[in-house]
Amino acid sequence: MTITIKDVAKKANVSPSTVSRVIANNSRITKETKQRVRDVMEELGYYPNFQARNLVSNKTNTIGIVMANSATLSFQNPFFPEVLRGISEVAHDNQYGLYLTTGGTEQEVYDEVVSMVQGKRVDGIILLYSRKNDATMNYLAQSSIPFTIVGRPFENPDQFTYVDNNNVDNAREAVSYLINLGHKRIAFVGGGLDYIVSQDRLKGYKQALADANIPFDERYFINEEETASLSREATIDLMTMTKPPTAIVTHDDLVAYEMIRYLEELKMTVPEDVSIVSFNNHKISEHLRPPLTSVDISIYNLGYEANRLLIDKINQPDIEKKKIIVPSTLIKRGSCKRLT
Amino acid sequence: MTITIKDVAKKANVSPSTVSRVIANNSRITKETKQRVRDVMEELGYYPNFQARNLVSNKTNTIGIVMANSATLSFQNPFFPEVLRGISEVAHDNQYGLYLTTGGTEQEVYDEVVSMVQGKRVDGIILLYSRKNDATMNYLAQSSIPFTIVGRPFENPDQFTYVDNNNVDNAREAVSYLINLGHKRIAFVGGGLDYIVSQDRLKGYKQALADANIPFDERYFINEEETASLSREATIDLMTMTKPPTAIVTHDDLVAYEMIRYLEELKMTVPEDVSIVSFNNHKISEHLRPPLTSVDISIYNLGYEANRLLIDKINQPDIEKKKIIVPSTLIKRGSCKRLT
């Protein structure tokens, strides 16, 4: 019932090998034969069976995409669709398909990755996060499958291929911007410190403070998890200190807006009472009130470059390790005020 | 180098058939043999090759997800990650993987779908949209692959398995709500009319008007495409009419906020000058200003149920066609005002 290469071969009076070569557009087949075989393929409605082809060629034309913990948080993280958009673009241009992990816990994701690698479901993997002591990443590192990381690896960065922003500089610039506006008490709301991106930004934050001879005060530092949701309590605790911050740096625009809401409960307005700088520059942030000052980290490009690097690596297994730093821009809008 | 079933068989002193049966946990194999084989599998680090297994069993344990036109718009549509989250949950519970289309145009998506179906890359498909005269849907309908649709099909709904909201009622309720607040000139900003969801909502809009004996005025109807972005011009044209609307219904929260911004340029405030009701109830909408009155259509559940139906269909090919209507709720917040 399914049309196979044999059916085509018989009808076109050639051998299955020849049909296979026509599919591969092998140059040793005459134009005439090719045409005849193609006509028959069309006529019978032949489509190659990928499973069979994959099995013998040991190739799948599929990229595996690994999220930190998919089912629960990653899908809610606005980073995800945009990075996927970049990945998808390159995948499509290169005739690759996309395969997603669905695991909800770290262990589940790990098991899925091992099984998709060993089970030959994918030709390469994009790890959408970088975290310290991550079992999945360690597994990939010691396997022979091509993979790229979105984010700087925790250790030995030159032994990995990855894309990243310069997160240290980004945070430093954002904080310096606030300092130049006259702010000295600047709170920092970062993602979980397991993630390298959070560590880097914290470092940049500290650098900017040091540059201006402002001592680091731990009480101004809030460490949020990956969810795009901030605890109301944390905000209130922060702002009801004896010396509350006059400015805040957050790790995502949506978190920033949520915070702005909590500030409102405390009768504080942005930017009049508190200034805010954020990261990710969501499409909608320019339209909202206040329009957010935000660091655009080119999420789309992170995905795009990650997949380009990956496909290069799949095509040329011996290519050297490489990193790409995607540029970021601090977009200044109306959520920051100069202190007088 | 790759460990196959044969290597395990040899080392465990059994035949490959037996190893295969152990993997399938066939009840005819003794406990002792199973244990011995499993020990060897563990020892050698054996993993089943999915391509080989899929080829013979004609099963992939993979669900194909088809977006309207992936690369460009769908990823920017906030609907996407949330519906994917629901799909992913069920996929994971049932040990299915997720395979995404990446095509940018209708034709590309169509070709991808045909190739993934004929090429046996997936066991079933979820169509994330319903559109009239859609070639992809027509192809699926005449193929024998199980598929479900998120959205009511254009024709012969009882010949399809799908999930949907009651979009007619949703729009009717939203509009009636505004009418009850005293609004008579109510604009309707819907998605492209190719999409059934847009048609249904337009119908509900008209019903609500008719219920209140308000004539339908075409000039209050704006037809936007799938992008989560509204043209500034359309808004301005609408609001500079001699008799501009006093209330607006939009098809997505982000579009609503963008509109609110354009209204501001015209010195109009929500809800003081214009009331707005929207759809989708984004997580952030309750935190923004104004907090949006929005119809929560349970996007997660749409994805969840779509995949449940699909997997049922895969497991029982002869199961009857089915539809599931996911309930919606109008969440009343601060973006609407009673007219006095």
Added chain:
DNA sequence: CTGAAAGCGCTTACAG
């Protein structure tokens, strides 16, 4: 309870 054999639908050296 287990094994030998055939076969899933392809690709690719090896011959000619």
Added chain:
DNA sequence: CTGAAAGCGCTTACAG
């Protein structure tokens, strides 16, 4: 330029 044969790593009737 094309074909016959072997093989990719599995599963599953068929025997025993």
